Amino acid sequence: MSQVRLSIFNSFLNPKLFTLFSASLPFPLSQMDVDEPVCLPRLSRVAVCGGTHGNELSGVYLVRELLKLQRRPSEDDDEEPTSLLTVLSNPRAVQQGRRYTDTDLNRCFTLATLNGPTSDSPPYEILRARELNAMLGPKGGPGAVDLVCDLHNTTANMGLCFIAYSDCDWICLHIFKYLQRQMPDVPMRFVHLGSSEKESYSLDSVGKHGFAMEIGPQPHGVVRSDIYGLMNAGVQHMLDWVRLFNSGAVFEGGFVDVFTLVKNIDYPRDEKTHNITAAVHSHLQDRDFCLLRPHDPLFQTFSGETLRYSGSEPLYAFFINEGSYYEKGIALSLARKRRLVIPAIRAQTEEEEQARGFTSEEEE
C-alpha cells in the first residue's frame, strides 16, 4: 500500500463524504486490510534538538542532560545501531534567555533561506540555520538524518503535542501512537500544520522525518519539574520506539486523531498603535483543543465587552494565548479534527534496503 494511496484515502475520511466517495475511490476498500506492513528504511541517525527558542527551557536542560550522559562511556555503545545526535540549536539565544537574537530560528529552514545568497551582515539565526542544515541535513538530501525531534514549550495549555508538517509521515504518526499507549494519563495530540502548498520552514523539516514535541503550559524562562519530566519521558519513549523499529518490530496499523490547522485569529488591535485592545476571554483561556462554536466568547476587551467567534464552522482552538505569538499576530489557532488511518509498518531488512535503494524517494 503506497503512501500516496493512503493519503488520498485519508483525505476522504470525513464521515459525511465517506459514503459519497467510497464508490469512487481509485482502489478497492478491501486493500485497506493490509496484511503486509509498509516497509520503511531504518532510522540509523536520530537528532534531538533543544533550545531552538532560547527561553523554552525544558529542551535546553534536557539536551544538556543528554549530552552529559553521552559523554560517559557506555557498555552499550558498540551494540547501539542508532546514533543519537543531541544539539543545542540556538546557543546565543539560550545564553541570553531570549526566544531569538535577530530572527526566529524556527522560521529559517526553507530551502530558499538555507541556500540563498548571504548578505553583508546576515542575522545570526540564518547563519546558525545553515550550520544546522550542514550538521543534520542537507534538507532534502540523501545524507540528512533520519529523524529530527525538536523540543519546544508553549505558554498555552496544550499538554504534549506532536507538531508535524505532514499528515502522512507514518514514522511520526506511529511514534505518537506509541507514546499515547506508554503515557496514557498525559493529554496528547497530533497537530498537522502543513495543509497549504507552502514548504515547511522549521528545523524538524531538515531530517527525512521530523516533528516538534511541544509541551505546555510553561512560562518562557522557567523550567517546571513536571513539564521537564513529561518531556524526558516523551523523548525516552521515542528513542525506545526507534530501537524497537530498527530491530524489526512490526507496529500495527490503526487510527490516529489529527488536528489540522485551518486558520489563525489575531487579537483586536488599535488602528494607530497596533496595541492589542482585548485579551483572550476567560471562558476560552486554557481550553486548548476544546471545540469553539459560532458565537462562543473569544475575547474580552479592556472595557469589559465580550467579542464572539464569528466563524460559521465549529473548530478546535489551540495555541491559545501563546506569549511569543503576539508579535506574529496570533491569539489562537483553529483546527479541524480528522481521524487518519495509518498502516502497519516495519523497518526494511538490510537485504531489502540493498535491493530497493532509496525507497523513500519512490514513496514520495
Add this chain to the structure above:
Amino acid sequence: MGQSEPRSQVSSLLSLTRQQQPRRGVLRKDAAAFKQRGWKLFHCRVSSFVGVHTPPRPSVLPGMSLHGSTARLSEARRVAIFGGTHGNEMSGVALVNLWIKNGADIQRRGADIKPFITNPRAVEKCVRYVDTDLNRAFTHENLSASGGDEFPYEVRRAQEINRMFGPKGSPEAYDVIFDLHNTTSNMGCTLILESSKDHFNLQMMNYIKKAISPASCLVLLNEHPLLKYSTSRSVAKHPVGLEVGPQPQGVLRSNIFEAMRVILKHALDFIELFNEGMEFPPCTVEVFRVSERIDYPRDANGNIIAMVHPNLQDCDWEPLNPGDPMFQTFDGKTIPYQGSCTVYPTFINEAAYYEKQQAFVTTRRETLAASGIRKA
C-alpha cells in the same frame, strides 16, 4: 463553554499520577486554605466580585481605642499608578494604557491620580529591561549621580521618575504610588509593603483584604536589610507594590487583568474615604515577612543542576517544613529543605529571578498592629 475554570490540564492530571507524599503543614491547615482561596481568587474573579461587592463603610464606634490615639496624617492627594516597570509584565501595561486613554474609572474626589508607564522602551520591546532592572535602580547613589548620557537607560529613567514623582525622601514627593507587577509564581494577589511602620499602607491593605473577602490578597513585607531593594515606587511616601500571578511574561490573561483592576479599585476607594475625613480604627494585619533568599543548586560553572521540586512548585504561601522536598535534580533525586523551622515560601520559580540567583524566598508569618488613622 462551562462556568468553572480548569486548572492546567497537565498539572491536574499529573497530580493523579504523582506519588502520595506526606502532606505538608498538617499543623497549619489555614495556610493551605490561603492558597486555595488564592486559586479561587483568579479563577472565579470575573464572576465573583467585579462590580458586585460594595463593602460597608467602616464606622467608628464610640469609645473605641485599641492602641492609643489615632494618628493624624496628611491627605493623600497626589497618587500615581505605575505600569511597565518591567516591560513584559503585561497586566500593568494594559491597565495603565487603558487609563491613560480613558481615566474615568480611576477618578476619585480629593485626589489627583496619574497613570504612568515607567519603562516605555522595555514595554516597546516586551522585555523586562533594556540595560538594567528599573525596579532596582532607585538607589541613593543612582538618583544623586550627575552626568548622564553614558548611564544605563534605566538609571537615567530612574532619575527622570525621581524628578517627576519625588524627590525620594522629600516633602514634595508623591503621597502614594502603586506599582503593578506580574509574576510567573503562583502567588495570587499580593500586596508588597516596604515598612512595618507605614500605618497608612497597613490600613489600606486591611481595607482591601476586607473588601475582597472571601477572596484573598496576602501582604508581603520586605524590610530585610540585605534583601530589600530600591523600587520605582519607593520614590513616594507610601509605596505599594501589587504583584499578581501566575502569568507568563509577555502574556495577558484576562482573569489576572481583572483581579488587578479590582484590587486597585478598592485601593483608590480607600484613598477617597480617607481624604474625605473617614477615621479608620486601629487594626491588625497579617503579613509574611521576607526572611531568606534560596538559590537553585548550581555546579561549579554556575549552571542550575536541579529544579523546584514538584511538591513545592505552585505552593506559594504554604508551609515548608525542615525535611520537606525542595529541589529535584534532573536525574530525579530529591533535595530537602534544611532550615531550622517552618517557613512560608513565595516567589517560587519566578522566571526573572534565575539570573538573580533566587529560586524562592522564605517568609515568616507575623501580625502587625496599625494605629488608627485620620486625615489631619
